[in-house]
Amino acid sequence: MQNQGAKGYQETLLVDTLDRMRRNPEGRKVVHVHLSQLLPANRTVVRIKIVTRMFRTLESGRQAQIFSMANDDLMMIVGAGAQRDVNNILHRIRKLYEGDPITIEEESGADRFVTWYDLALDVAMAMHAAQQMRQQAQQAPPKVAAAQSPAITPQLLDEVQKRIAFANVAPFMRDQVALRVNATTKEASIEFYEFFISVGDLQRAISPNINLLSDRCLFQDLSRTMDLRMLETVVRAPHAREAPCISLNLNLETILTPAFATFLERKEKDQKVIVEIQTVDVLTNFNMYLDVRNVLNAMGHAILIDGLSTTALQMLDVTSMKPDYAKIIWAPQLLDLMDPGSNHSATTMVQEIGAGKVILARCDSASALSWGLKSGISVFQGHFLDSLNTARKKPAAARPKA
Numbered sequence: 001m002q003n004q005g006a007k008g009y010q011e012t013l014l015v016d017t018l019d020r021m022r023r024n025p026e027g028r029k030v031v032h033v034h035l036s037q038l039l040p041a042n043r044t045v046v047r048i049k050i051v052t053r054m055f056r057t058l059e060s061g062r063q064a065q066i067f068s069m070a071n072d073d074l075m076m077i078v079g080a081g082a083q084r085d086v087n088n089i090l091h092r093i094r095k096l097y098e099g100d101p102i103t104i105e106e107e108s109g110a111d112r113f114v115t116w117y118d119l120a121l122d123v124a125m126a127m128h129a130a131q132q133m134r135q136q137a138q139q140a141p142p143k144v145a146a147a148q149s150p151a152i153t154p155q156l157l158d159e160v161q162k163r164i165a166f167a168n169v170a171p172f173m174r175d176q177v178a179l180r181v182n183a184t185t186k187e188a189s190i191e192f193y194e195f196f197i198s199v200g201d202l203q204r205a206i207s208p209n210i211n212l213l214s215d216r217c218l219f220q221d222l223s224r225t226m227d228l229r230m231l232e233t234v235v236r237a238p239h240a241r242e243a244p245c246i247s248l249n250l251n252l253e254t255i256l257t258p259a260f261a262t263f264l265e266r267k268e269k270d271q272k273v274i275v276e277i278q279t280v281d282v283l284t285n286f287n288m289y290l291d292v293r294n295v296l297n298a299m300g301h302a303i304l305i306d307g308l309s310t311t312a313l314q315m316l317d318v319t320s321m322k323p324d325y326a327k328i329i330w331a332p333q334l335l336d337l338m339d340p341g342s343n344h345s346a347t348t349m350v351q352e353i354g355a356g357k358v359i360l361a362r363c364d365s366a367s368a369l370s371w372g373l374k375s376g377i378s379v380f381q382g383h384f385l386d387s388l389n390t391a392r393k394k395p396a397a398a399r400p401k402a
Contacts (some may be wrong), residue, residue, distance in 0.1 A: 011137050017065065028078060029118050030115060033074040033075075034089075034091075034256070036073050039102075052283075054134065055089060064077065064079065064082050075129075153244040156210055159207060160210065161222060173195060175239070178381045183367065194247040196230070220251070231262075234248065245271065246273060249278075272302070273300070274308040275303050277292075305323045306327045310334060330363050358376075362382050365382050
């Protein structure tokens with residue numbers, strides 16, 4: 001059996017599945033979404049993951065099987081009952097990328113973005129397309145990291161993890177305040193403190209000649225070690241212990257470790273903890289996200305989905321994820337953003353999530369604050385906000401939201 005990490009694994013799995021189905025197609029169709037043909041600006045890792053996630057909901061009813069190709073294309077085998085849903089999702093994606101030439105249908109009616117194959121009629125063509133992609137994936141040269149510093153390897157990862165395990169990480173600990181702003185008076189009070197380790201500063205001190213970010217999978221492993229050291233450090237930091245509410249950037253897996261349970265036992269008795277999870281990690285481990293959310297809620301703590309960009313807002317149903325908080329990244333595009341799928345503005349999306357749950361981050365101007373307040377948001381983060389309240393130096397004065 002081919003290893004799941006081997007070149008062309010998904011392509012081979014697709015070919016084998018199509019071969020088994022050729023005798024009994026049962027109204028199934030194959031949908032080929034040519035994401036590899038998008039412009040580079042639209043073909044980022046995060047966007048590809050988000051698009052894939054939009055289709056994953058169809059897998060639960062066994063109406064669709066999704067295969068992620070090595071070239072970023074998506075191939076799906078879709079049952080008759082899910083074909084309308086697939087079309088609706090494709091329409092939404094096409095609108096999101098309407099400025100990309102690949103999404104524009106030609107005068108002849110040809111569609112370069114999506115190809116449909118009816119397995120009852122076109123199984124040979126679908127097989128040929130899958131076999132071609134398998135051959136390309138198996139023959140593709142290994143990807144070369146473009147980083148100037150040497151890329152991290154499993155061997156170097158072990159060495160760096162040992163250094164971090166015995167290093168004093170307190171100098172690399174950073175915090176940023178989240179402020180609750182009164183829409184009428186513009187007065188601000190501290191909502192919570194966010195604590196995190198500065199990866200850049202840590203790299204310069206621990207491994208200046210290694211690019212820790214060159215391999216996402218290896219860095220994810222390293223970040224779990226960093227999580228454990230941060231938990232050890234935050235619980236001893238006086239300014240962290242004095243704050244009634246703190247937030248921590250952690251991996252989902254960390255929440256289920258004995259180290260996190262120990263941290264909760266050692267923190268201040270009435271201190272509320274908010275765990276911030278990156279959007280990409282939620283998409284990658286959605287079932288674990290649900291488990292972690294339930295665990296935290298049962299203990300009186302909260303989960304926050306971080307990193308919601310304008311693209312993520314348009315493509316994800318954040319409301320269905322039921323987070324306690326959602327952190328939207330400020331961008332001027334929010335002023336004019338309209339979701340082509342629902343014709344909702346960014347302000348409407350905030351209301352759907354629940355304005356009381358939303359935190360507007362990276363606020364760098366008065367216009368960011370003004371838009372947020374008009375949208376019903378009351379909690380903000382960013383350099384512009386730091387000048388609004390001198391109480392930042394006294395975390396003991398902070399009061400978390402009830």
